[in-house]
Amino acid sequence: MTPEREQKLLSVLARRQPDLTLIAEQVHKPRNISALIRNCDAAGIAEVQVVKPKEGYHNYRGTALGSDRWLDVGLHETIDAAVEQVRTQGMKVYAAHLSDTAVSYREVDYTLPCAIVMGAEKEGISPRAAELADEHVIIPMQGVVSSLNVSTAAGIILAEVIDQRLKAGLYDQSRMSQEWIARKLFEARHP
Amino acid sequence: MTPEREQKLLSVLARRQPDLTLIAEQVHKPRNISALIRNCDAAGIAEVQVVKPKEGYHNYRGTALGSDRWLDVGLHETIDAAVEQVRTQGMKVYAAHLSDTAVSYREVDYTLPCAIVMGAEKEGISPRAAELADEHVIIPMQGVVSSLNVSTAAGIILAEVIDQRLKAGLYDQSRMSQEWIARKLFEARHP
Ligand SMILES: C[S@@+](CC[C@H](N)C(=O)[O-])C[C@H]1O[C@@H](n2cnc3c(N)ncnc32)[C@H](O)[C@@H]1O
Ligand SMILES: C[S@@+](CC[C@H](N)C(=O)[O-])C[C@H]1O[C@@H](n2cnc3c(N)ncnc32)[C@H](O)[C@@H]1O
Incomplete structure (x- = not known):
């Protein structure tokens, strides 16, 4: 790795958020x-x-799904297991869910430790996930189509997260452990 | 079409924005x-x-690309032609472009008549489009990857547009011409 590349990578790892998923x-x-x-x-x-x-992945290639070099991917069998893990880390759980009780995605405080749940392509958020969540958030839509593509919806909510966390200075200083940063650097050097 | 469906459609058509593209x-x-x-x-x-x-579309199916039932699609041979049309309609032109002079996409006023230019998958915004635009807007990114998928980027900018226009009341009353609404209703009844 060139020194420039390593420098760039270090600065990215220094902006990683331990309390957001x-x-x-x-x-x-x-x-x-x-x-x-x-x-x-x-x-x-x-x-x-x-x-x-439930049906598994079509082209499943290990835990990575092709891109765990710069971030880790935690795999879970059930939504209960995933939610339990993030609760242990002290996170609030917001489900992106088109329900009657949903609030606008801009009304929520994402500077708190939090996890955002995104639903499946057809089924959306499961009843169990809806129940486990602290809050449902919705992106207001003005058109005929009733939902956005899941990655677009995630992008929109995460853009609000970025905006709030930039303003709160949460990207300004390194917040991950030295061990984590060292491990990711090692992985990047030995792909 | 059921009366409920027609009612839903009318309310969507009544929220269409004549001064946004x-x-x-x-x-x-x-x-x-x-x-x-x-x-x-x-x-x-x-x-x-x-x-x-320039190379055309792989699976091109007419002007619609499969979804012009609820909105119109204007096809242009060049970026100059597209920009000329929107300028005639009094619109400002904002290019979503990762340039040195770009401002954050949240700093721009989208309640003014405006057009947002999105670039190609690999090439991004062309030099000509960058030159024609009044302003370049950028979505700040904190990671390794240098750009977002084009539809995600558009979704993020349009979510800011929706937020600003909701606050300004621009979805509150019908702003399109009666002729336009009548034509779209006709098209919906005779697909
Ligand atoms: C294609 S949608 C699923 C649609 C599904 N038929 C439903 O009604 O939930 C996939 C996921 O994207 C997210 N999503 C899509 N549009 C959204 C919106 N307007 N607000 C919040 N989340 C949305 C949700 O997490 C949803 O479960
Ligand atoms: C995949 S990107 C093109 C990347 C191209 N290599 C470049 O440097 O412009 C496709 C389009 O999405 C939009 N886009 C992607 N990420 C963006 C960001 N962070 N800010 C603004 N626009 C973005 C731009 O319109 C861009 O032309």
């Missing part, structure tokens, strides 16, 4: 999972949580 | 074009502008 609940198209992970990278998420679809 | 500059993957149009629908865009890729 996204839970992809049974999202099953590999293209959507990749797009979600790309959006998580952009928001500085250190570890994304994936709840496996 | 998106210009897709040589975006060539049909899946990205469809996702862009879905996002435009969600923001209440009445007519989206498409600048054809």
Whole structure:
């Protein structure tokens, strides 16, 4: 790795957020999972949580789904397991869910430790995930189509997260452990 | 069409925005074009502008690209032609472009008549489009990957547009011409 590349990588790792994650609940198209992970990278998420679809993945390639070099991917069999893990980390759980009790995604405080749950392509958020969440958030839509693509919806919510966390200075100083940063640097040097 | 369906459709058409559009500059993957149009629908865009890729489309199916039932699609051979049309309609032109002079996409006033230019998958915004634009807007990213998927980027900018226009009351009363609404209703009844 060139010194410039290492410098760039270090500055990215220094902006990773220990108290922010996204839970992809049974999202099953590999293209959507990749797009979600790309959006998580952009928001500085250190570890994304994936709840496996019941039918499994079509082109499943290990835990990585092709992009765990810069962030970790936590795999879970059930939404309960995923939510339990993030609760242990002290996170609030916001489900992106088109329900009657949902509030606008801009009304929520994302500077608190939090996890955002995104639903599957067809089924959306499961009843169990809806129940486990502290809050449902919705992106107001003005058109005929009733929902957005899952990665677009995640991108929109994460853009609000970025905005709030930039203003709160949460990307200004390194917040991850030295061990985590050292491990990711090692992985980047030995792909 | 059931009366309920017609009612729903009328209320959507009444929220369409005569002074807002998106210009897709040589975006060539049909899946990205469809996702862009879905996002435009969600923001209440009445007519989206498409600048054809030089190589044409792989699976091109007429002007519609599969979804002109609820909004119109204007096809253009060049970015100059697309920009000329929106300027005639009194619109400002904002290019979503990762340039040195770009301002944050949240700093721009989208309640003014405006068009948002989105760039191609690989090439991004062309030098000509960058030159024609009044302003370049950028979505700040905190990760390793240097750009977002084009439809995600459009979704994020349009979510800010929706937020500003909701606050300004621009979705509160019908702003399109009676002729336009009547034509779209007719098209919906006779697909
Ligand atoms: C294609 S949608 C699923 C649609 C499903 N038929 C439903 O009604 O939930 C996939 C996921 O994207 C997210 N999503 C899509 N549009 C959204 C919106 N307007 N607000 C909040 N989340 C949205 C949700 O997490 C949803 O479960
Ligand atoms: C995949 S990107 C093109 C990347 C291209 N290599 C470049 O440097 O412009 C496709 C389009 O999405 C939009 N886009 C992607 N990420 C963006 C960001 N962070 N800010 C503004 N626009 C973005 C731009 O319109 C861009 O032309």
